[in-house]
Amino acid sequence: xxxxxxxxxxxxxxxxxxxxxxxxxxxxxxxxxxxxxxxxxxxxxxxxxxxxxxxxxxxxxxxxxxxxxxxxxxxxxxxxxxxx
Numbered sequence: 001x002x003x004x005x006x007x008x009x010x011x012x013x014x015x016x017x018x019x020x021x022x023x024x025x026x027x028x029x030x031x032x033x034x035x036x037x038x039x040x041x042x043x044x045x046x047x048x049x050x051x052x053x054x055x056x057x058x059x060x061x062x063x064x065x066x067x068x069x070x071x072x073x074x075x076x077x078x079x080x081x082x083x084x
C-alpha cells in the first residue's frame with residue numbers, strides 16, 4: 001500500500017491491527033521538540049515540589065504545562081486538517 005506524507009493507514013498482520021499516521025521528519029522533530037519542552041516543564045514542577053515552593057507558583061507552572069499540551073494538541077489537529 002502506497003501512503004502519502006501525513007496520511008493515515010491501518011496496519012494489519014495476523015497478530016495485530018493498529019492505525020498509523022505518517023509524519024515527515026520535520027514534523028516529527030517539531031512535535032518531539034515540543035514534547036521535550038513539556039517534559040522539562042514537568043521536571044521543573046517536580047523540583048519545585050521537592051523544594052516546598054509556594055503553591056501559587058506551582059499552580060502557575062501547572063497552568064503553563066496545560067497550555068503547552070493544549071497548544072501541541074492544536075498543532076497536531078491543524079496538521080491533520082491541512083492534509084485532508
